[in-house]
Amino acid sequence: MLRTLPAVRLSAVLVAATITAATAGGGPAYAVERCKVSLPDNWDFTVKACVTESGANIRHWATISWDLPESSSNAGSIFNTTGTNAEVTAMIEGGGVAVTRRTDLAQRLNKAKDGSLTPASYSSHWPSRERLFTDVIVFLDWKGDGKGPQKLHFAPSPSLRGSAR
Numbered sequence: 001m002l003r004t005l006p007a008v009r010l011s012a013v014l015v016a017a018t019i020t021a022a023t024a025g026g027g028p029a030y031a032v033e034r035c036k037v038s039l040p041d042n043w044d045f046t047v048k049a050c051v052t053e054s055g056a057n058i059r060h061w062a063t064i065s066w067d068l069p070e071s072s073s074n075a076g077s078i079f080n081t082t083g084t085n086a087e088v089t090a091m092i093e094g095g096g097v098a099v100t101r102r103t104d105l106a107q108r109l110n111k112a113k114d115g116s117l118t119p120a121s122y123s124s125h126w127p128s129r130e131r132l133f134t135d136v137i138v139f140l141d142w143k144g145d146g147k148g149p150q151k152l153h154f155a156p157s158p159s160l161r162g163s164a165r
Helices: 004-024
Strands: 029-038 045-054 056-067 085-092 096-104 115-117 122-125 131-140 149-155
Touching: 029 131, 056 085, 056 131, 085 122, 096 122
Parallel strands: none
Antiparallel strands: 029 045, 045 056, 056 115, 056 122, 085 096, 085 131, 131 149
């Protein structure tokens, strides 16, 4: 019994130290997230547009998912690189673009596989109390169709008040 007592005490000390260390950091900052999922008619794309507040930071981000038709199951060069991309834009309600991040989609789509991608996001301290939201547009440019990029505009995220902190 004496041999196990130090081990039990050591375990109790380690558990207490772990709990103390976990609570000493104050835990994660309070976070508010607003998202909207949408998919346009006749397309197998789904977009989740989000705006998240954590403390004084506002983050604009999206996740884009796609299911390609079986006719495109052979990998190849289906989409032009220069015109096939996703734009995630931090917007101010009532007008105004804060910043846009553009991410290439052609490389992923030309692999002819279903998939998803979380493009580049934007995070910042917003010095005002304006309402902010995330807007997402996907541009698809098929090779050889002579039409240029086709624009798919998805539903924006709900708005979130900026922080004056």
